[in-house]
Amino acid sequence: MHLVLLDLDGTLMDSAPGITASAAHAYRRLGLPVPDAAALRSFVGPPIGDSLLAHGVPAARVPEGIAAYREMFRETGMWDNAVFDGIPAQLERLRAAGCTLAVATSKPEVFAVPIAERFGLAPLVDAVFGAPLDESGSKAQVIGTALAALGWSGGPALMVGDRVYDVVGAREHGIRTLGVSWGYPTGDELAQAGAVRVIDHVADLAETALELLGR
Template identity: 70%
Template sequence: MTLVLLDLDGTLMDSAPGITTSVAHAFRTLGLPAPDDRALRSFVGPPITTSFPAHGVPPERLAEAIRVYREDFAATGMWDATVFAGVPAQLARLREAGCALVVATSKPEVFAVPIVERFGLAPLVDGVFGAPLDEQGTKADVIARALATLDRRAGDGPLLDGPVLMVGDREHDVVGAREHGIDCLGVRWGYAADGELEAAGAVAVVDDVADLAARALSLLGLGA
């Protein structure tokens, strides 16, 4: 089997509007100055548990900030998102080429699964793996659980006996994949800062959604 691991926020979906609105709501509710728009966009991708402290939330108020954020996100923010134009067609092309597709996201799985279902991506992927609700761990941990689960599904024979590729838009996608000896194809349409993906060691970076499947298949040795 050839496996493609797919990040969600910034790779398959433009999730920034809902995430940044809920983050700003949390800062305002706590009476703290909200980050500017550029800083708010940096919240998209990494665990919220690390992003809040990095932007001024004191340790003693972190649990409160996370609670307020999640309440607002669950009510409205998680649905304020769109699938990037062209993504479904690219996923369909990868499946037609024989790839298994699995979402591997740092977003808590309790949010990721209904989002994938609500926005019509569920029929195009073979599984959705996310972080626990407390968001403890790293992207590498999410990938590890996805790989282990797929192996268990194999039954008597190995399922993960072909090449594996990660596709993501942030440095933690690249680093998490590398911990498992997996190359990461970066995507330019997400939320990475200029040069972030290259500096992290992405094997390549694709600029346009329309080129995603062809570039992934080429890196997997399946041609264009």
């Protein structure tokens, strides 16, 4: 098996509009100052609870903030989204080369699956894995669940993602990460975290992944 694990937000999809709008709604509902645009953009990737806590929401009010976020996210935010141009063709090329493809995202799986279905990604991958609804567990645990479900036994594998969490989570399983800069990384976080390579263009995804997998 030549396995490619793919982050969702910022790697396959431009999901920032819906996530940032839902986060801003949560702050307004809590009666707290809404973070600036750069801070809201950093909400894309990590679990929402972690982001709220990191940006001024008192720990005791984080559950309330999560509920307010999801209220808007379920209604409109999850659909304010788009697949990055060129991604479907890159996934098709990877599958044609014999790779097993799976989405591994920190987004709760109850959202990730319908999003992948609505936007046409589900038919292009072999499975979609996400976090529990309570967002317990790390990116490494999501990846571990994916590896177990897919029957991975240590063959060639690669994580593709845009944030440090992807690199760190994959490394816990001995898997290298191909970083992508078209998502939401800050500065050179991917290189500093240890991504084996960082690419800037969607058109380079399949070719670079296959090279790193030795295909």
